[in-house]
Amino acid sequence: MAVLVSLMVIAASSPLVALLLRAAWVTLSCYWLTPMRIRRAMAAQGVRGPPPRPLVGNLREVSALVARATADDMPSLSHDIVGRLMPHYVLWSGTYGKLFVYLYGSEPRLCLTDTALIKEFLSSKYAHATGKSWLQRQGTKHFIGGGLLMANGARWAHQRHVVAPAFMADKLKARGRVGRMVECTKQAIRELRDAAAGRRGEEVEIGAHMTRLTGDIISRTEFNTSYDTGKRIFLLLEHLQRLTSRSSRHLWIPGSQYFPSKYRREIRRLNGELEAVLMESIRRSREIADEGRAAVATYGRGLLAMLLSEMEEKEKNGGGGGGEFSYDAQLVIDECKTFFFAGHETSALLLTWAIMLLATNPAWQEKARTEVAAVCGDHPPSADHLSKLTVLQMIIQETLRLYPPATLLPRMAFEDIQLGGLRLPRGLSVWIPVLAIHHDESIWGPDAHEFRPERFAPGARRPSAAGAARFLPFAAGPRNCVGQAYALVEAKVVLAMLLSAFRFAISDNYRHAPENVLTLRPKHGVPVHLRPLRP
Numbered sequence: 001m002a003v004l005v006s007l008m009v010i011a012a013s014s015p016l017v018a019l020l021l022r023a024a025w026v027t028l029s030c031y032w033l034t035p036m037r038i039r040r041a042m043a044a045q046g047v048r049g050p051p052p053r054p055l056v057g058n059l060r061e062v063s064a065l066v067a068r069a070t071a072d073d074m075p076s077l078s079h080d081i082v083g084r085l086m087p088h089y090v091l092w093s094g095t096y097g098k099l100f101v102y103l104y105g106s107e108p109r110l111c112l113t114d115t116a117l118i119k120e121f122l123s124s125k126y127a128h129a130t131g132k133s134w135l136q137r138q139g140t141k142h143f144i145g146g147g148l149l150m151a152n153g154a155r156w157a158h159q160r161h162v163v164a165p166a167f168m169a170d171k172l173k174a175r176g177r178v179g180r181m182v183e184c185t186k187q188a189i190r191e192l193r194d195a196a197a198g199r200r201g202e203e204v205e206i207g208a209h210m211t212r213l214t215g216d217i218i219s220r221t222e223f224n225t226s227y228d229t230g231k232r233i234f235l236l237l238e239h240l241q242r243l244t245s246r247s248s249r250h251l252w253i254p255g256s257q258y259f260p261s262k263y264r265r266e267i268r269r270l271n272g273e274l275e276a277v278l279m280e281s282i283r284r285s286r287e288i289a290d291e292g293r294a295a296v297a298t299y300g301r302g303l304l305a306m307l308l309s310e311m312e313e314k315e316k317n318g319g320g321g322g323g324e325f326s327y328d329a330q331l332v333i334d335e336c337k338t339f340f341f342a343g344h345e346t347s348a349l350l351l352t353w354a355i356m357l358l359a360t361n362p363a364w365q366e367k368a369r370t371e372v373a374a375v376c377g378d379h380p381p382s383a384d385h386l387s388k389l390t391v392l393q394m395i396i397q398e399t400l401r402l403y404p405p406a407t408l409l410p411r412m413a414f415e416d417i418q419l420g421g422l423r424l425p426r427g428l429s430v431w432i433p434v435l436a437i438h439h440d441e442s443i444w445g446p447d448a449h450e451f452r453p454e455r456f457a458p459g460a461r462r463p464s465a466a467g468a469a470r471f472l473p474f475a476a477g478p479r480n481c482v483g484q485a486y487a488l489v490e491a492k493v494v495l496a497m498l499l500s501a502f503r504f505a506i507s508d509n510y511r512h513a514p515e516n517v518l519t520l521r522p523k524h525g526v527p528v529h530l531r532p533l534r535p
């Protein structure tokens with residue numbers, strides 16, 4: 001007590017000391033007292049977890065467990081990958097039950113696997129009471145900034161309202177995007193033919209080609225950029241992603257976001273360069289629109305056109321429809337970065353894993369090829385063909401079940417939430433382990449780890465009525481993936497064309513080593529043998 005009184009006297013006499021004491025109190029409260037209070041509140045409801053250490057929480061255990069589990073390649077081509085990618089989930093759900101709490105640094109995380117609760121939690125009921133945490137936003141600040149993926153609350157609602165119409169299924173058909181996807185895929189097939197012909201045994205690493213192809217597709221359909229500009233943007237984004245993931249490893253240290261570091265300096269430089277390239281694209285789009293204004297009062301098609309029209313509205317009306325949240329130049333740039341990032345890597349991974357699965361399951365490969373020939377004949381797929389490619393749709397869904405590019409869904413509670421019988425305190429992060437749910441034998445049956453596309457056949461018995469929360473590759477509810485319809489159209493177009501152009505088999509050089517670096521990817525790529533089917 002005497003110490004406290006002395007501190008208060010010193011504080012009252014010196015504003016600097018008062019400031020330092022306040023900073024120390026806020027740090028202690030954020031980094032230890034609040035997480036511990038949340039942990040106790042969950043323990044009082046019977047939800048426990050591993051004991052945390054100050055500041056690091058359980059972070060070191062997670063890192064050590066994952067490092068050990070992924071040190072070697074898998075001994076066989078098994079799809080039973082939960083123990084490898086989420087060893088901490090396997091360990092702690094075995095010890096504390098499927099509902100448990102752990103601390104990621106100082107962020108308390110509740111692991112939620114109950115599919116009925118997940119459905120409710122992701123519903124519109126909690127759209128404004130949940131969102132992306134400080135840790136997530138800080139980690140991606142220089143990389144995708146205030147774009148839709150990391151926006152929260154009313155700002156998120158406005159951004160979503162502006163961009164969502166561009167990605168509705170009927171718009172995708174109407175705006176000639178399928179045609180552009182076909183053109184990009186034709187180019188990729190030419191490159192694959194050349195690459196295969198130039199190598200002994202026609203072997204190519206398909207992942208790199210799919211990354212290039214999906215990058216080209218999003219650049220051309222949504223941003224109207226040239227192949228070279230798109231390529232430059234992706235290289236910069238890739239570099240930034242690597243650096244931000246390295247620099248955010250220390251975010252659990254109080255104040256670390258202000259420490260100067262070589263990563264941070266390089267991130268700032270690359271971000272400046274990326275924004276300059278995007279700004280130039282925007283300037284060119286506006287110039288082209290101005291030249292054509294007399295004839296067509298439009299910026300053209302795609303997402304960038306939509307964002308620029310929205311920004312112009314704001315400039316004209318001094319506000320725009322979203323009031324304080326309307327798009328300005330910086331937000332348009334952030335949105336471009338977000339869609340370049342969110343819209344190409346996940347799609348490339350879906351295609352890469354699908355080709356790996358088809359290359360190792362020749363019967364399904366042949367079945368899909370026969371269907372493509374029956375539906376499309378000798379032509380590339382058109383928008384009308386796509387809904388008839390049901391075998392391909394089943395294969396895509398089974399790929400997304402076994403290898404979902406996003407293995408986790410994170411959401412922070414911004415206010416106290418009553419979820420079923422649970423009270424989730426404000427400040428608790430909820431983590432939905434999508435990969436573990438997709439491989440759960442109690443949901444999918446004893447063959448949960450096997451590639452069996454027939455489980456998605458039209459009319460097949462679904463696991464249960466609450467199915468929406470059991471298959472979550474694109475999340476669910478109002479904050480699901482805004483590009484879902486686009487991604488599925490793209491996957492069908494590309495796979496249908498590749499199946500018509502080549503027969504593929506997995507190479508002996510393939511090393512099965514799925515790893516999770518933000519997204520679920522094959523550590524050593526996917527080398528396949530391509531046999532051209534047509535001259």
Ligand code: HEM
Nearest residue numbers: 148149342343346347350405406473474475481482483487
């Ligand atoms: C197979 C491909 C894809 C998968 C598996 C996928 C998966 C997801 C998931 C799981 C989320 C929720 C993330 C979270 O809230 O933490 C998400 C959000 C998002 N996705 Fe996708 N995505 C794919 C393709 C695309 C494409 C092609 C685009 C754009 C053209 C896109 C744009 C976005 C955006 C902007 C969000 C944020 C939505 C919001 O917060 O309102 N995604 N995606």
